[in-house]
């Protein structure tokens with residue numbers, strides 16, 4: 001779907017279960033994207049309700065700032081959701097364990113439609129752009145930098161750990177195919193192409209998921225997605241009021 005025509009997943013269910021029970025409360029959208037869920041959640045809040053949103057992506061935050069300029073109940077934060085309790089300390093649970101001040105928190109995990117659509121982000125297998133794969137392009141290593149410099153064993157570990165395979169030999173073959181052009185004179189030119197080619201390759205026989213999985217493995221590693229999820233859920237728990245709700249779309 002093109003940016004701007006995206007339909008947020010399960011919006012009626014999210015609004016019914018997360019917002020309608022406490023329309024006067026504080027709700028948090030941990031993954032703003034282009035604000036599809038945020039807008040739906042704000043529309044279900046009363047005039048006293050408040051919405052905070054987070055995203056690591058600068059383009060998402062620019063979109064959120066435009067919404068915040070016209071919606072006084074809304075604030076966007078350019079931060080990973082693992083930082084939500086640190087960013088909203090006045091809403092975190094009291095030292096006596098009285099619970100926090102947030103009624104509901106939504107996580108819509110993964111990449112947004114605009115991230116997928118933009119060739120320069122590297123999420124789209126067939127698009128000819130740099131292999132980046134970061135949610136936050138202002139920090140950390142790009143996928144191209146990682147594949148150009150990481151030891152073979154580290155690339156293999158990432159492909160094996162996050163690529164939904166227990167086949168270490170297959171992970172090693174993909175790692176070898178990716179790092180092969182490092183030895184060639186035109187390596188800076190060919191490496192992104194080569195890794196893009198390998199990462200987009202059709203599945204080999206009897207390993208139906210493996211060829212699609214390396215891209216996901218790199219994304220999970222470069223964005224520390226599993227670490228973010230466990231720290232984000234813990235932060236969310238510390239913000240929730242008694243009876244509060246967490247929703248996760250994955």
Ligand SMILES: C[S@@+](CC[C@H](N)C(=O)[O-])C[C@H]1O[C@@H](n2cnc3c(N)ncnc32)[C@H](O)[C@@H]1O
Nearest residue numbers: 031033034035036037055056057080081108228
């Ligand atoms: C599936 S999209 C969300 C789409 C959104 N619900 C909407 O309706 O437009 C996921 C978003 O989460 C962001 N994201 C991923 N990991 C994050 C993290 N750890 N902290 C904050 N944002 C994150 C991505 O940059 C992306 O914009």
